[in-house]
Amino acid sequence: MVDGDPLPPFGPLLRRSRLAAGLTQTELAAASGLSVRAISDMERGRTGRPQRRSVELLAGALAGGGGAAARGLVEAARAAGLTPEPGVPGDGAPACELPPDIPDFTAREHAVRRLAAALAAVGRRAAGTAPSGHGLTLIGGHPGAGKTALAVHAAHLSRSRFPDGQFFVELAPAGRPVHRPDDVVRRLLQSLGAAPDAGGGSLEEASARLRAVLARKRVLIVLDDAVSEGQIRCARPAVGESAxxxxCRRRLSALAGAECIEVPVFGPEESLAFLARMLGEERIRAERADAARVARWCGHLPLALRIVGCRLLARPHWTMRTLVDEVLHDPRTRLRELRSGDLTVGAAMAAAFGVLDEQTRAALRRLAAERTPGFSPRSAAVTLGCSVARAHRIVGDLIDGHLVEVLEGPRPGDPYCVIPPVVHLFATGAAEPAGTGPVQRVV
Structure with missing residues (x-):
């Protein structure tokens, strides 16, 4: 082709470039991460306006056969009136779909260091200088403990390690059904510019395509609020430098080789530091005793503390004493008061209850109604009128759901469990927590 000559249409140019590189459609599909059908449709002109990211992937795969062919492909796409697709990076810029970082992120230094180390190890594993693994880190903890905030914060800190993009998938979006594994794979393939095969295909085939794309890239994926291993397993890289x-809404123990980080509630001083970041250190110093009581009533739960801070910022005439004396003083109404805008502790608790079966939900409500500070599987069996074996299963489900705190019991193998304050409020105040939307959607 002579400089200045008009470029042929995109489809014929793609076919010519592929043949010049000595590639079959199948080989180009494997090199680009696109499907054979998508490449065939583009070459035949059935795809009127290919996505910009698809063109970039094709150009990258063809670059080994000569830079001119790759550049010509991009120019032909531009001549065809190619415009960026929503969420797809243009001009080679990596996509970042992460939510904004939390400006008042507080504490969690140890967890942040562990996450940073796990993400840094991905590149060393690919180079053979670190133990083998699969770039997967699971974050668990009580509902409202700040798992998502930690994941997003750590992801932002490590963006430079993943220059091919950082992607975020909400697995259990409010008001909508929980995403199935095939939904997750389709969403990620679209974000990566490798649109799923229009003809469908099995989950295994789609997951294999996703793994092939991830193996050639350095991508960070954040999966938020997983309820099953399948939602994660389908997106897990097998090799390479993606992570x-x-x-996790519940403990997912069937994902071998994953790094697991448990996020506890804040300690008393961390709670005050968090409120100080939101409201100002001078105010917390002046109202320290009342602030400490509010934090204790919130169970030192980050979500509850954030709601308290938001309500105080929205009502400058309120003091901590207002919360203590007039707003949060009654345990029977405290949970209803822990809401601000679309932030609500009750919804987080309902979602956590939703992963339990009805018998386990009823058991937790019965155990919460007892006036004892805690229980073991043996004492729970007495309270529930069931066998010790059945009580062990119930307690295990509550532990996996992050709805009880586990302390060391007096007998080996017989853990002592305590229901956290806010979970206790929900369990005793919501006679039918499964009757609301969030729980029904999960179940």
Whole structure:
């Protein structure tokens, strides 16, 4: 082709470039991460306006056969009136779909260091200088403990390690059904510019395509609020330098080789530091005793503390004493008061209850109604009128759901469990927590 000559249409140019590189459609599909059908449709002109990211992937795969062919492909696409697709990077810029970082992120230094180390190790594993693994880190903890905030904060800190993009998938979006594994794979393939095959295909085939794309890239994926291993397993890289951080509504123990980080509630001083970041250190110093009581009533739960801070910022005439004396003083109404805008502790608790079966939900409500500070599986069996074996299963489900705190019991193998304050409020105040939307959607 002579400089200045008009470029042929995109489809014929793609075919010519592929043949010049000595590639079959199948080989180009494997090199680009696109499907054979997508490449065939583009070459035949069935795809009127290919996505910009698809063109970039094709150009990158063809670059080894000569830079001119790759540049010509991009120029032909521009001549065809190619415009950026929503969420797809243009001009080679990596996509970042992460939510904004939390400006008042507080504490969690140890967890942040562990996450940073796990993400840094991905590149060393690919180079053979670190133990083998699969770039997967799971974050668990009580509902409202700040699992998503930690994942997003750590992802932002490590963006430079993943220059091919950082992607975020909400696995259990409010008001919508929980995403199935095939939904997750389709969403990620689209974000990566490798649109799923229009003709469908099995989950295994789609997951294999996703793994092939991830193997050639350095991508960070954050999967938020997983309820099953399948939602994570389908997106897990097999080799290469991509990584996944997944926050989990319940303990997911069947994902071998994953790094697991448990996020506890704040300690008393961390709670005050968090409120100080939101409201100002001078105010917390002046109202320290009342602030400490509010934090204790919130169970030192980050979500509850954030709601308290938001309500105080929205009502400058309120003081901590107002919360203590007039707003949060009654345990029977405290949970209803822990809401601000679309932030609500009750919804987080309902979602956590939703992963339990009805018998386990009823058991937790019965155990919460007892006036004892805690229980073991043996004492729970007495309270529930069931066998010790059945009580062990119930307690295990509550532990996996992050709805009880586990302390060391007096007998080996017989853990002592305590229901956290806010979970206790929900369990005793919501006679039918499964009757609301969030729980029904999960179940």
């Amino acid at each position: 996944v951080i997944a926050t």
